[in-house]
Amino acid sequence: MRKMKARFFLVAVLTAIVLPLSAAGKNKLVGYANSLQGTDSNFGLSNGNTYPTVGQPFAMHLWSAQTGRNGDGWKYTYAATTIRGFGQTHQCSPWVGDYAWFSFMPVTGSLRVGEEERQATFSHDNETAHPDYYSVTFDNGMRTEMTSTERCGHLRFSFPKGEDAWIVIDGYKDHAGWTIDPATRTVSGWVDNVTWINNRSTWRCHIYMQFDKPFEAYGTWDNRTNTVIEGVLSEKGSGVGVWLKFKPGTKVQVRTASSYISPEQARLTWQQEVGKDRNFDATRKRAAAAWNQLFGRVLVEGASDEEMQTFYSCLFRANLFSRKFFEYKEDGSPYYYSPYDGKIHDGYMYTDNGLWDTFRSQFPLTNLLHPTQQGQYMQAILQAQQECGWLPAWSCPGESGGMLGNHAISLLADAWAKGIRTFDPAQALEAYAHEAMNKGPWGGANGRAGWKEYWQLGYVSYPESMGSTSQTQEYAYDDFCAWQLARATGNAFYEEVFGRVMFNYRNVFDTKTGFMRGRDIKGRWTEPFDPIEWGGPYCEGNAWHYNWSVFHDVQGLIDLYGSDEAFVRKLDSVWTEPNDVHVGTYGGMIHEMKEMQLAEMGQYAHGNQPIQHMPYLYCYAGQPWKTQKHVRDIMTRLYDATPQGYPGDEDQGGMSSWFVLSALGLYAVCPGTDQYVIGSPLYPKVTLTLENGNRFVIEAVDNNADNVYIQSATLNGMPLEKNWITYADIMAGGILRLQMGPRPNTTRCTTKAAAPFSVSNVF
Ligand code: CA
Numbered sequence: 001m002r003k004m005k006a007r008f009f010l011v012a013v014l015t016a017i018v019l020p021l022s023a024a025g026k027n028k029l030v031g032y033a034n035s036l037q038g039t040d041s042n043f044g045l046s047n048g049n050t051y052p053t054v055g056q057p058f059a060m061h062l063w064s065a066q067t068g069r070n071g072d073g074w075k076y077t078y079a080a081t082t083i084r085g086f087g088q089t090h091q092c093s094p095w096v097g098d099y100a101w102f103s104f105m106p107v108t109g110s111l112r113v114g115e116e117e118r119q120a121t122f123s124h125d126n127e128t129a130h131p132d133y134y135s136v137t138f139d140n141g142m143r144t145e146m147t148s149t150e151r152c153g154h155l156r157f158s159f160p161k162g163e164d165a166w167i168v169i170d171g172y173k174d175h176a177g178w179t180i181d182p183a184t185r186t187v188s189g190w191v192d193n194v195t196w197i198n199n200r201s202t203w204r205c206h207i208y209m210q211f212d213k214p215f216e217a218y219g220t221w222d223n224r225t226n227t228v229i230e231g232v233l234s235e236k237g238s239g240v241g242v243w244l245k246f247k248p249g250t251k252v253q254v255r256t257a258s259s260y261i262s263p264e265q266a267r268l269t270w271q272q273e274v275g276k277d278r279n280f281d282a283t284r285k286r287a288a289a290a291w292n293q294l295f296g297r298v299l300v301e302g303a304s305d306e307e308m309q310t311f312y313s314c315l316f317r318a319n320l321f322s323r324k325f326f327e328y329k330e331d332g333s334p335y336y337y338s339p340y341d342g343k344i345h346d347g348y349m350y351t352d353n354g355l356w357d358t359f360r361s362q363f364p365l366t367n368l369l370h371p372t373q374q375g376q377y378m379q380a381i382l383q384a385q386q387e388c389g390w391l392p393a394w395s396c397p398g399e400s401g402g403m404l405g406n407h408a409i410s411l412l413a414d415a416w417a418k419g420i421r422t423f424d425p426a427q428a429l430e431a432y433a434h435e436a437m438n439k440g441p442w443g444g445a446n447g448r449a450g451w452k453e454y455w456q457l458g459y460v461s462y463p464e465s466m467g468s469t470s471q472t473q474e475y476a477y478d479d480f481c482a483w484q485l486a487r488a489t490g491n492a493f494y495e496e497v498f499g500r501v502m503f504n505y506r507n508v509f510d511t512k513t514g515f516m517r518g519r520d521i522k523g524r525w526t527e528p529f530d531p532i533e534w535g536g537p538y539c540e541g542n543a544w545h546y547n548w549s550v551f552h553d554v555q556g557l558i559d560l561y562g563s564d565e566a567f568v569r570k571l572d573s574v575w576t577e578p579n580d581v582h583v584g585t586y587g588g589m590i591h592e593m594k595e596m597q598l599a600e601m602g603q604y605a606h607g608n609q610p611i612q613h614m615p616y617l618y619c620y621a622g623q624p625w626k627t628q629k630h631v632r633d634i635m636t637r638l639y640d641a642t643p644q645g646y647p648g649d650e651d652q653g654g655m656s657s658w659f660v661l662s663a664l665g666l667y668a669v670c671p672g673t674d675q676y677v678i679g680s681p682l683y684p685k686v687t688l689t690l691e692n693g694n695r696f697v698i699e700a701v702d703n704n705a706d707n708v709y710i711q712s713a714t715l716n717g718m719p720l721e722k723n724w725i726t727y728a729d730i731m732a733g734g735i736l737r738l739q740m741g742p743r744p745n746t747t748r749c750t751t752k753a754a755a756p757f758s759v760s761n762v763f
Helices: 010-015 263-273 281-296 306-317 360-371 371-388 410-418 425-436 450-458 470-488 492-501 504-508 554-561 562-574 591-599 614-620 626-638 654-665 727-731
Strands: 062-065 084-088 101-109 121-131 133-138 143-148 150-157 165-170 176-181 188-193 205-211 218-223 227-231 242-247 250-259 298-301 334-337 343-348 674-676 685-689 695-701 709-715 725-726 734-741
Touching: 062 133, 062 143, 084 470, 101 121, 101 150, 133 281, 143 281, 143 410, 143 562, 150 263, 150 281, 165 250, 176 626, 176 654, 188 263, 205 263, 205 674, 227 695, 250 263, 281 298, 281 306, 298 306, 298 654, 306 654, 360 410, 360 654, 360 727, 371 410, 371 425, 410 492, 425 470, 450 470, 470 492, 470 504, 504 554, 554 562, 554 614, 562 614, 562 626, 614 674, 626 654, 626 709, 654 685, 674 727, 695 727, 725 727, 727 734
Parallel strands: 695 734
Antiparallel strands: 062 084, 084 101, 101 165, 121 133, 133 143, 143 150, 150 250, 165 242, 176 188, 188 205, 205 250, 218 227, 218 242, 298 685, 334 343, 674 725, 685 695, 709 734
16 A cells, blocks of 8 residues: 555645635745655655756756765655755656766865765755755755756855855766866866767766855865865866865855856856846746746646645646757857757757657647647757657657657657647658668667567567567557658658558457467467566566557457457456566566555556556547546545655656646547547646637536546537547637536447547548
8 A cells, every 4th residue: 555645745735825826826836846746766666756856847957955876866765864965967767867967065064075974964844845946954054955947056055153164066976077266256167977878979068157155265076085185176077076165154155057068158058047146036036937837827726735736746747858958049049969969059959758658648738738849849859860860769868769669750740730830741751760660779769679570570579579569559559640640741652651550559469368469470479378477578567558558549449359348348357457466577576566566456557657548448438437437546546745646657747747637637548639538637627828828727517526427518618528629629728617426427428429539430
């Protein structure tokens, strides 16, 4: 059983306000967002695997307290009792690690530079953690506060009276160089720590920072031996940190900017973003305003404080990735260092996203909230392909090719379906075709693992390819996206090419067992078959989880079962099967397995992506009330705003966006179409203020924890007799009004006319 929610929640409770929200209330929404959500995680069990992020929406640089050792993916763990630094971070997930990290640590008393020696104890009682602001007062009386802009950090350190005051800058082992200028109170330099970069030779993060108090003394230290090098400065680097001495009892602010382009650009960025605001509180005010502005565009009414905390904490994490990887020239035009070819280009670049995690919910949410940015990102995807030869699949910041599928096409097709016209669809289809018919040098999702078998046999074979069945299913969905884009843009050639293979999911469906299964090169099913065994032909899941990965053709999947009744029986079984795990080729428990067991929802594994859309599939088979019941159950049982608040890896906004969309009563089962499937909204009222200025209101009349079932619905006053609405419906503004009740309406929206999109129905 998961730990129950709301054991504590100090700050947000104190700053919480009464409903309904006034204009002043909207200016406090950021106070609901708890950036500690999901931080009580470790290698073996993820409650989110997050860290207390300070940052702006989609910011280039984020900031976090650091409890773990330098280089440890578990940067901040809630169970820790000491902090060893406050650093610039870009980590998407502990599983891919950080890059361009460096940290500040205040030290009082004697100078201690090493990350073990300098760490200081703290208690969560003395910690405040929101998107715009983090502060902690250590047991020894030191205090650190952090806030930020898109590309700059602004930190404030308060030292106890009567003791020497130091700030140690740790540029990470072996890769840092610094120059100290006491006359201007500046430190400038660089770090180049990184794992995933496609051209390491030109990779460097240039840093420029200015302090507001004079240095009493200063110098460098060797971070391999943790010894002070008094007075000796090194610009060359290889394991050098900085120490600075300040007056006892002082309050020191530092404003710091980073650039991947040049030292000059770091300094320009510093001037652009923090040069004017000498005062920490002024920067903080701007940071809060940016989040309040965004949060105010998704305005929840009628929710409890606890519900507000959960929603806005999730909305915060749904708006951090993909990362803005561009900087601004003096004339205000964007340009960027490419993590793919290592060169400088004009235009926008976005990176830091594992698309396997995010195509399902984060991007369909982003298309609603940020279509302009999404248009820039679509250009960036194609630009990235030009620069490294492959479409991004898992970039952080260079391309790693992690996980499976070629889901960049899902983003492109989804953007096109939603009216985004910033890219050339023919170029997108060419790039995708290259992706689908080749294998790249990195990972399984860089090109296609098993692409030859897929095209020749109609499926990826096992055991030649680990995760072969998952690959077949996801490739077929991606091919659908390409077909959809080709069809929409009059590209007959690719419509024909991808139209032929988008039904390939059928080739791994075994009618006898009713599961998607592994097949060998001769077409024989992989034996012995065990539906609860993880791994083998399935990636991070088992047959129960991948059965549903036919996003584009749920009706086709229903047909494989023979009837709606048989299909619904299978869906129902997911929840009632024992939550047993056979570890299969993983050879031991991985955290996703444990999270499925802790959720106590049978074989439903919300802790990982493959099955997260499955609760919505009842809407295709005449029993939408079961969707309504299950999604409410998942939202209220598996999410809250605490450090244990996610049922598994948060994954660059993926887990959060599922919640945000579902709480609105919507979900995008099939990105690449313009539909949002209707679930069961969590609150009485939400008002979306769209980029075009229109407002879309979702009203759930008589909504409460018991009244989870939709009795009737209207869209702009007209009866709504289907289980979905379109992107255009939302963007046009209007009111979706749902009458909620305690019992299922088993006659509403049960026909095929009410079912959402399936490609089988197109033919
Ligand atoms: Ca995951």
